[in-house]
Amino acid sequence: MAAATWPSQVGMMVIYTPALLASAALLKLGSLPAGTLGSISIPPPSPAAILCAVHFAKRVCEVLVVHKYSGRVERSMSSFIGFYYMIVAILIGLVSDPNPSAMSLKVGGTMFGVGLAGNFYHHRLLAKLRGDADSNGGDKTNYVAPKGGLFEYVAAPHYLFELIGWLGIAIASNHLNVYFVFTSMASYLSGRSVAQNDFNRKKFSSDEWPETRKNILPFLF
Numbered sequence: 001m002a003a004a005t006w007p008s009q010v011g012m013m014v015i016y017t018p019a020l021l022a023s024a025a026l027l028k029l030g031s032l033p034a035g036t037l038g039s040i041s042i043p044p045p046s047p048a049a050i051l052c053a054v055h056f057a058k059r060v061c062e063v064l065v066v067h068k069y070s071g072r073v074e075r076s077m078s079s080f081i082g083f084y085y086m087i088v089a090i091l092i093g094l095v096s097d098p099n100p101s102a103m104s105l106k107v108g109g110t111m112f113g114v115g116l117a118g119n120f121y122h123h124r125l126l127a128k129l130r131g132d133a134d135s136n137g138g139d140k141t142n143y144v145a146p147k148g149g150l151f152e153y154v155a156a157p158h159y160l161f162e163l164i165g166w167l168g169i170a171i172a173s174n175h176l177n178v179y180f181v182f183t184s185m186a187s188y189l190s191g192r193s194v195a196q197n198d199f200n201r202k203k204f205s206s207d208e209w210p211e212t213r214k215n216i217l218p219f220l221f
Contacts, residue, residue, distance in 0.1 A: 004075045009063060011073035016059040019085035023053035026093035047105055048096035048173035051112050052089055055165060058116060062123055068130035088181050097174035108172030115165025122149050122158040145200065145208040153218035155197035159189040160216050190216055 006014065027049060029042040100108070129144045150157030163186055170182040193216035200209045215221055 005072035006075055006078060008069040008071050008073050009067075011075070011078035012063045012067070012069075013060065014075075014078040015082045015085065016056055016063060018082045019089040020053065020056035020060050022086045022089040023049065023056055023093060026090065027053060030093070043094060043096075044098045046093070046096035046098040046173065047100060047109070048169050048175075048178060049093040051109070051165075051169045051172060052092045055112075055116070055169070056085070056089065058120065062120070066120075066123055066127050068127050091181065092169065092173060092178055095173070095175045095177050100172055100174040104171055104174055108168045108170070111168030111171065112165050113168075115161045115163070115168055118150075118161030119158050119165065122151065122161065125149055125151065126158070143203055145204045150218060154193070154214045154216050155200055156189070156193035156216050159193050163189055163216075190221070 005011075026042060027045045029037065030045045030049075032042075097104075125148045126146060129146060146155075150160065154160065163182070166182045166185045170178040197213065197215045200213075201211060203209075
């Protein structure tokens with residue numbers, strides 16, 4: 001029996017929307033006056049929790065207005081990843097330091113900003129390449145070798161910048177568990193970058209996609 005699927009855009013919304021809603025809910029509840037929720041204690045909004053909410057809000061907006069989609073994704077996989085991201089958002093909202101040091105906030109905030117901008121830039125490159133292919137008469141499953149930015153060096157620069165952003169959140173959180181979140185994201189996205197590079201090598205010629213191109217870290221991995 002074939003696995004149940006959703007259109008890709010729906011699947012991506014299922015991945016990111018629960019985490020955004022969880023982040024927003026914790027920020028709202030944490031800002032309520034003490035005692036409003038009775039015996040339930042929600043920590044006040046932390047800078048890391050705010051950055052986490054911004055991250056997932058950006059991802060939802062990109063799903064809606066930036067990315068070009070084709071095909072379908074398995075419902076079970078989208079649901080699992082969406083649940084994991086929601087747990088991550090809740091964890092960050094509950095454990096992060098509401099008053100990190102000025103240095104942690106400055107370094108973490110700067111890294112998050114760099115990661116956010118770099119990730120968005122490379123997502124725009126991907127969307128533009130896909131849009132150009134479709135407008136030139138290609139079908140919806142047509143693929144074009146990514147180029148521009150750090151795509152000249154690695155298969156997944158958008159993942160690299162996403163990890164920079166997650167590290168910024170961890171630094172701003174001032175909590176070990178959020179560093180574990182960064183570690184899990186590094187493992188997950190590194191694996192995806194390897195799979196993407198393997199796909200590109202099989203899909204494109206060596207002129208379009210050199211065998212020496214790395215996965216996620218320029219010149220290294």
